[in-house]
Amino acid sequence: MGQVEMVRDVLLKPIVQAAGKDISHWFDPKIKDIRTHVDPLTGCVIPYCPNGRFVHIPPPFPNSDWANDFGRPWWKDDSYLVGILSKKTRFIKIINTLTSQEQVIEVCSEEIMTEILDRYLKFNAHAASYTWKYDGRNLDMQKTLQENNIQDDDEDFYKLSMNDDTFLQSVQLYFNDDLTES
Template identity: 30%
Template sequence: MSLDRGGEKFFLRDEVVVRNQIDSAWVIIHGNVFDITSLFDANSSSLKKVHQLLLALAGKDLSVYFDTQRRPVYRISKDGARVPVFPPVKIRNSATGEYWWNDRSLLIGKITAQERKIRVVNNVTFQQCNLVVCEEDTIAEIRRKFLRFNDNGFNYRWRSNINLTDTAADLQLDRTLTGNGIIYDRYPPAPLIWLFYQIPDGSEAEETTPSAPANNSRPAAQVAN
C-alpha cells in the first residue's frame, strides 16, 4: 500500500485479492478500493443471501457490474421490470444509510496506476530482494516495506547504482521511482536499487542479516539466493 498525493492511498491488486474473508473484505470498482467488511456481521452464522453473494466476490474486481460513472448496471426482466444485474448493489451500510458502492466512508483508496518491479541489492552481501511496489510509492515508503526483510532498512543509503563517486545516484526519499529517474520498463530485468549500509552516528552496531519475511497474507517480495 502507498500513501501519497496528499494522503490518498494506493494498493496493488494482489493486496485486494487476499481480502476475501468475512472479517476482512475488499472489492474494486473501476480502480477504486472499497472496504466492505462492516457490511457483514463476523459473528453471524447466517448471512442474508444477498450478503452471501457479495461476500463470495470479496477480493475481486466488480467493475463489470457498474458503468463508468460507478453506477449499477440494470437490465429489464421478463416482466418488464428494471432490476440490477448484481443484486448486492441494493445493500446499504447500516451506519450511514448509503448504498455501499456510493459510500465514501467505505472508499479506502485506489489501485495503483502501475505496478513496479524492482530488485534491491545489498552492496556488501549482494543479497537481492525482488519487490513489487506501487508507482505512487515514494522511496521512503518502499524503504518502509523493505523493513520486512531487513529491520536495519533505515540505516541504508538508497542508490540507483553502485558507483559511490556518482553523488547523483543517491535517491530522494520524498520522490517516487519515476521522480528519481527510474522509469518504468515493461521488459525485464527490473531496475536495480543498491543499498549501502551506514553505521548510525554514535553507534557501533554492525549490519544484521536480512530478517525472514513475516507471514503476511500476500508475499510482496522474494529473496533471491
Template identity: 50%
Template sequence: MSEIQKSQPKPFKKRRYYIPEEVEEHNKAVDCWVSFSNEVYNISSLIQANQGKPECQSLIKAAGADITHWFNSKTGDPRTFIDPETNLESVFCPWGPYLHINSSVPGSTAPGLPWWKDKEKYFIGRLTKKTRKIRIINTLTREEETITVASEETLNEILDRMLNLNTHAGSYTWKRLGRPLDMELTLDENGIPDESNEFLKFNLDDEFYIPAIHIYYNDDLT
C-alpha cells in the same frame, strides 16, 4: 495453526497504495477486501454485521478480487441492464444480489449510504494502476531482493515494504548508479523509468531487465 487462528483477519499495514497481491490475500468472509475503480475497500465488518444474509454470499465470493466491472465507470453506481425476460432495468449482479441492492425493485439500491460509497467506513487506500519490480542490493551483506511495488509509491514507502525483509532498512542510504536517491520521490521521479512497455513492444519478457538500487549501510543502528 489452530482453527481460531485460521479464522482471524490477516494483519495489514495501512498504505496509500496497494498492489493486487495484497488485496488477494484477504479472501475470506472474516477478512474480506475488494477493489474497484482503483480503490481498495475492507468490507470485513460489513459482512460480519450482516452475517447469515444471503446477500453476503456474492461479496464473500468476490473477496480478494477486483469488482470494477460491477460498477458504471462514469457514475460509480452499480451497472444495470435490461432483463430480457422481464424487459425491466435490473442491477448487474454476476454472482447474485449483494448488500444494499434493493432486490424488490429492479435497478435500484436500498435507502441510505451504500457500502461502495461509504469511504469513511470501508475505504483503506488506492489500488496501484501499475506494479513495478525493483532489485534491492545490500552492499553490506551482498544479499539481493526483488520486490513488487506500486509505481505511485515514494522510495520511503518502498523502504517501508522492505522492513519485512530487513528491519534495519532505514539505516541505509539508497543509491542508483552511485547517485543518492531522493526518498520523497517515486522511482520514475528519481530517473528510474518503467520500461516494461518497451520490452513488450519488442516481444521481450518484462522481467528481462529489472532496475537495481544499491543500499549502503550508515551504521547508525536505527
C-alpha cells in the same frame, strides 16, 4: 443450503462483486476502518455499506444471532491490502550491498521511496540505516521511482517481445556506519 451458508453467501456478495476494483471509498483513510454514517431512520451511527452489508459488519439493528467472536475483521488483517488501485505496478530488485542479499518486490508507480522502504523492512529491519542509491546517485526518499529518474522499461520490453523480468531496475542499499560511540 443451510441458513448459515445463505447468510455467509449474502455477506460475501458485495466483496465478490467488487473483486479487482477500488474499494477504498468504503474506508476512512485516517482511521483505516469502515466509514460510518448516521442512519436517517434510527439516528444511530452505523457502518457505510454502499453495496450492502458484508462480512464482519454488524447488522444495522440489534440481533442476537450475530456472532462477533470472529477475531480481527478482514480489512484490519495485515495480509490484505486495502487501498487505492495503482495505475501501474512494476518489479524492482533491492540489493543490500553489505550482505549481497537481493529481494524483488512489486511496487506501485505512485509509491514514494519511504513507502517502499516501509514494505522492505520485513526483509531488513534496519533498512532505514542504509543510503538508498540508483546508478550511483542517492535517492530522494520523498519521491517516486519515476521522479528519481528510475525509468520503467516494461513497455519497451513488451514492444521487443522480451521477458521483462530478465532485467529489473535495481536499487542498491549502502549501510551507514551510524553505530559510533559518543
